[in-house]
Amino acid sequence: xxxxxECTHLTKQFDGTAAVKDASLRIHNxxxxxxxxxxGCGKTTTLRLIxxxxxxxxxxxxxxxxxxxxxxxxKRRVGMVFQEYALFPHINVGENIAFGLQGNKHxxxxxxxxxLRLLGLDGLTDRMPHQLSGGQQQRVALARALAxxxxxxxxxxxFSNLDATLRAQVRRDVKNILKETGITCVFVTxxxxxxxxxxxxxxxMFDGRVFQIGTPHExxxxxxxxxxxxFVGEANFIPAEAHGDTATSIFGQTKLQRTAHGQxxxxxxxxxxxxxxxxxxxxxxxxxxxxxxxxxxQRLGILLENGTPLVARINAHTFYEIDQVVRVSLxxxxxxxx
Amino acid sequence: MQDTIRSSIKQTSLFGSFPNSTWKMPxxxxxxxxxxxxxxxxxxxxxxxxxxxxxxxxAGIEYLFRERTINIIFNSIKLMVAVSLSAxxxxxxxxxxxxxxxxxxxxxxxxxxxxxxVVPSYLSTVTFIAVLGPKGILQGWxxxxxxxxxxxxxxxxxxxxxxxLFTYPYVVxxxxxxxxxxxxxxxxxxxxxxxxxxxxxxxxxxxxLRPAIxxxxxxxxxxxxSDFGAVAMMRYNVFTxxxxxxxxxxxxxxxxxxxALVLIALTLTLLLLERYYSRNTKNYRVGVGAQRQIKQxxxxxxxxxxxLFVATPIILGVIIPVGVxxxxxxxxxxxxxxxxxxxxxxxxxxxxxxxxxxxVAVAAMPLGMLSARAKSRFSRTLVSMSYIGNVxxxxxxxxxLVFFGIRYLPGLYxxxxxxxxxxGIRYLPxxxxxxRSALTQVNPCYEEAARSLGMKPHQVAWRITFPxxxxxxxxGGVLVFLSVMKELPTTLILxxxxxxxxxxxxxxxxxxxxxxxxxxxxxxLVTISAVSLWLIIGRERQSTNAI
Numbered sequence: 001x002x003x004x005x006e007c008t009h010l011t012k013q014f015d016g017t018a019a020v021k022d023a024s025l026r027i028h029n030x031x032x033x034x035x036x037x038x039x040g041c042g043k044t045t046t047l048r049l050i051x052x053x054x055x056x057x058x059x060x061x062x063x064x065x066x067x068x069x070x071x072x073x074x075k076r077r078v079g080m081v082f083q084e085y086a087l088f089p090h091i092n093v094g095e096n097i098a099f100g101l102q103g104n105k106h107x108x109x110x111x112x113x114x115x116l117r118l119l120g121l122d123g124l125t126d127r128m129p130h131q132l133s134g135g136q137q138q139r140v141a142l143a144r145a146l147a148x149x150x151x152x153x154x155x156x157x158x159f160s161n162l163d164a165t166l167r168a169q170v171r172r173d174v175k176n177i178l179k180e181t182g183i184t185c186v187f188v189t190x191x192x193x194x195x196x197x198x199x200x201x202x203x204x205m206f207d208g209r210v211f212q213i214g215t216p217h218e219x220x221x222x223x224x225x226x227x228x229x230x231f232v233g234e235a236n237f238i239p240a241e242a243h244g245d246t247a248t249s250i251f252g253q254t255k256l257q258r259t260a261h262g263q264x265x266x267x268x269x270x271x272x273x274x275x276x277x278x279x280x281x282x283x284x285x286x287x288x289x290x291x292x293x294x295x296x297x298q299r300l301g302i303l304l305e306n307g308t309p310l311v312a313r314i315n316a317h318t319f320y321e322i323d324q325v326v327r328v329s330l331x332x333x334x335x336x337x338x
Numbered sequence: 339m340q341d342t343i344r345s346s347i348k349q350t351s352l353f354g355s356f357p358n359s360t361w362k363m364p365x366x367x368x369x370x371x372x373x374x375x376x377x378x379x380x381x382x383x384x385x386x387x388x389x390x391x392x393x394x395x396x397a398g399i400e401y402l403f404r405e406r407t408i409n410i411i412f413n414s415i416k417l418m419v420a421v422s423l424s425a426x427x428x429x430x431x432x433x434x435x436x437x438x439x440x441x442x443x444x445x446x447x448x449x450x451x452x453x454x455x456v457v458p459s460y461l462s463t464v465t466f467i468a469v470l471g472p473k474g475i476l477q478g479w480x481x482x483x484x485x486x487x488x489x490x491x492x493x494x495x496x497x498x499x500x501x502x503l504f505t506y507p508y509v510v511x512x513x514x515x516x517x518x519x520x521x522x523x524x525x526x527x528x529x530x531x532x533x534x535x536x537x538x539x540x541x542x543x544x545x546x547l548r549p550a551i552x553x554x555x556x557x558x559x560x561x562x563x564s565d566f567g568a569v570a571m572m573r574y575n576v577f578t579x580x581x582x583x584x585x586x587x588x589x590x591x592x593x594x595x596x597x598a599l600v601l602i603a604l605t606l607t608l609l610l611l612e613r614y615y616s617r618n619t620k621n622y623r624v625g626v627g628a629q630r631q632i633k634q635x636x637x638x639x640x641x642x643x644x645x646l647f648v649a650t651p652i653i654l655g656v657i658i659p660v661g662v663x664x665x666x667x668x669x670x671x672x673x674x675x676x677x678x679x680x681x682x683x684x685x686x687x688x689x690x691x692x693x694x695x696x697x698v699a700v701a702a703m704p705l706g707m708l709s710a711r712a713k714s715r716f717s718r719t720l721v722s723m724s725y726i727g728n729v730x731x732x733x734x735x736x737x738x739l740v741f742f743g744i745r746y747l748p749g750l751y752x753x754x755x756x757x758x759x760x761x762g763i764r765y766l767p768x769x770x771x772x773x774r775s776a777l778t779q780v781n782p783c784y785e786e787a788a789r790s791l792g793m794k795p796h797q798v799a800w801r802i803t804f805p806x807x808x809x810x811x812x813x814g815g816v817l818v819f820l821s822v823m824k825e826l827p828t829t830l831i832l833x834x835x836x837x838x839x840x841x842x843x844x845x846x847x848x849x850x851x852x853x854x855x856x857x858x859x860x861x862x863l864v865t866i867s868a869v870s871l872w873l874i875i876g877r878e879r880q881s882t883n884a885i
Binding site: 052053072080082102 | 781783784786787788789790791792793794801802805806
């Protein structure tokens with residue numbers, strides 16, 4: 001497999017402030033890469049650089065091993081699904097989808113019919129964009145972007161304008177459609193849950209830089225620093241002294257996932273903490289500070305005896321009370337960074 | 339300066355506001371090239387006029403200090419100050435009464451009160467002369483009672499009355515907006531601190547209204563300087579009339595240029611002041627969030643005086659002019675058939691207005707695009723320079739084109755192309771504004787989407803941008819069309835010999851003292867202005883909704 005998209009050392013400034021700093025990315029053909037980060041981190045600018053809406057100050061963009069950095073937008077064969085969908089308001093659904101199509105009327109009609117079927121939009125050809133629901137508009141936007149068979153499809157927070165109740169379903173549908181077409185996708189979101197559930201690869205961006213690229217599991221389980229760990233899920237940080245494949249901390253000896261030496265910080269996800277009643281003899285003593293009960297599970301705020309506050313996520317059928325003394329342990333190997 | 343409500347009622351649109359779009363327009367150099375050319379074409383005549391005036395040298399300075407010249411300056415400033423004061427003294431209470439009190443039918447009064455700006459000043463002036471002038475309608479009524487002489491209407495009084503009635507709505511509008519924006523909690527706080535209602539108004543309300551009053555009053559002042567119809571018909575010797583007289587009778591064009599230069603300087607000074615105050619208006623906004631209903635003030639026994647107060651300018655500014663014209667129309671023209679020349683004139687006017695609207699709409703395209711989409715300081719400067727027609731009196735633009743035409747386009751002097759160019763310079767801002775506001779409503783992501791679907795920039799313009807802005811651009815063109823229909827001073831100076839429009843027809847009828855023939859063209863012109871006003875207000879509303 002080859003790289004369908006490669007960005008190397010992209011840099012872009014607006015009025016003297018850098019929006020993207022030395023960002024490098026690459027995606028295998030057919031892959032799904034998500035740019036994840038807080039708002040203003042440069043992820044949308046990166047997407048617009050790839051689309052050609054902005055020109056990079058330096059760096060190179062290649063699609064299918066061809067340099068497209070200086071190519072005009074319309075020649076890049078890079079599709080885009082906009083956050084606001086950007087369906088042309090003056091033409092109907094069929095004309096919107098046909099907009100980027102070449103060929104005679106007959107060929108176009110065939111392709112439109114195919115796309116409508118693929119996206120479950122049969123019968124909507126003659127509707128105007130304003131007559132569609134949000135979910136339908138979203139699928140028309142996707143169909144329109146897919147129609148000219150772009151080599152790379154860019155999606156700029158396409159789910160953010162949908163109802164929370166619709167979103168999970170639409171997300172799954174879209175993922176299946178994209179898998180079916182086998183297209184290479186770059187997706188932008190600030191929603192970590194969306195990123196984790198959709199992507200093959202995630203690039204976490206902060207302040208214009210790409211901090212870490214990896215599979216969703218790698219990003220979640222082995223964040224390279226505190227920022228990534230904090231942004232992708234919730235995390236507790238405990239200072240420790242690493243010596244090889246173990247580390248010593250307030251929890252005593254803990255196994256490490258990877259060998260390390262010297263001063264490190266352990267990244268402890270709330271669900272990794274094991275909580276037991278006060279009578280148990282494993283773990284260390286702590287007291288329950290607060291409880292957030294969610295139904296399917298609950299989060300406990302606990303305070304270690306040395307004054308360190310931690311968050312634990314536990315099942316929903318063990319009940320504790322505020323100020324109750326519990327024992328906390330770390331049964332599994334943990335990730336550490338220095 | 340325009341005869342209708344100028345687009346600067348919403349201060350933002352006078353020089354345009356510029357949305358921050360990160361989108362870059364393709365082929366910018368081409369767009370800039372054309373825009374620079376158009377702006378140069380609009381600026382050159384005035385620049386040439388200024389050069390000529392400055393070139394007059396010592397003779398010019400000598401002329402400037404002659405008693406007659408000093409008199410013109412003095413008259414202009416006197417009229418300007420008087421109009422500003424009276425516009426504020428009518429406009430502020432009018433806005434307050436129709437906004438904050440329990441005046442009966444206050445919404446109706448408000449709408450009626452804005453109507454005087456729909457009557458072109460030369461029309462209301464003609465009717466005032468007909469009613470109040472020597473051997474006028476009023477005198478005819480009073481004659482049986484032995485009253486054979488009325489106070490003189492010509493001169494300062496008549497000009498002041500006509501222009502005040504035409505301009506006070508420009509104070510009403512911003513003051514009303516400011517009143518609606520006030521935070522009622524501030525007044526309640528002042529009351530609870532023990533101030534009487536009057537002192538609350540003086541110490542809390544009025545200071546917050548000051549920027550709106552200043553902005554509206556300065557606008558009225560600008561109109562009083564640039565108005566031609568009223569002062570010329572009332573024979574009050576201010577700049578615009580003096581320039582016209584110098585141009586037509588004495589053929590001393592150098593002197594006309596010198597007067598125009600002083601007028602330009604005065605106008606620009608006022609304009610800078612207006613911009614300064616309108617900038618402050620924004621800072622004065624309070625309580626932007628959800629507000630409680632503002633408490634109405636009960637007028638009690640002041641009801642009748644208040645009603646009389648709001649009715650007076652409406653009677654003088656709308657009912658008398660329209661009524662007199664209707665009377666003329668039904669009284670005479672009904673029995674005589676419409677003179678043939680009238681249809682000729684109407685065809686003329688429609689024809690020239692249509693061409694002007696077309697030319698302006700096309701010329702405004704690149705500037706409107708720059709204004710909506712480019713964010714550089716250079717493009718901003720370029721677009722604001724194209725607003726010169728909105729800033730300078732029509733008589734100055736007409737005169738500038740005469741100078742420029744004689745020197746550089748001798749074959750075109752007193753021909754249609756020069757006249758169209760004059761209209762173009764005057765009304766370019768209307769179309770630039772319309773194109774701009776239509777474009778700002780087109781989300782740039784439509785164009786980006788089209789590009790990413792394989793369209794070249796010109797295909798995007800043709801298939802996406804143009805269909806989406808069409809309505810806005812056309813409404814701008816219609817506005818230009820209507821404005822040209824009722825334009826007076828530029829037409830008087832630039833029209834080819836024998837070429838007449840509705841406005842110049844009224845002008846010449848006035849000089850022939852054949853008032854009754856004004857009925858029909860006058861009412862047509864009032865209708866035209868009303869439609870223009872409606873279009874402008876609609877556009878402003880649309881563009882504010884879009885933001």
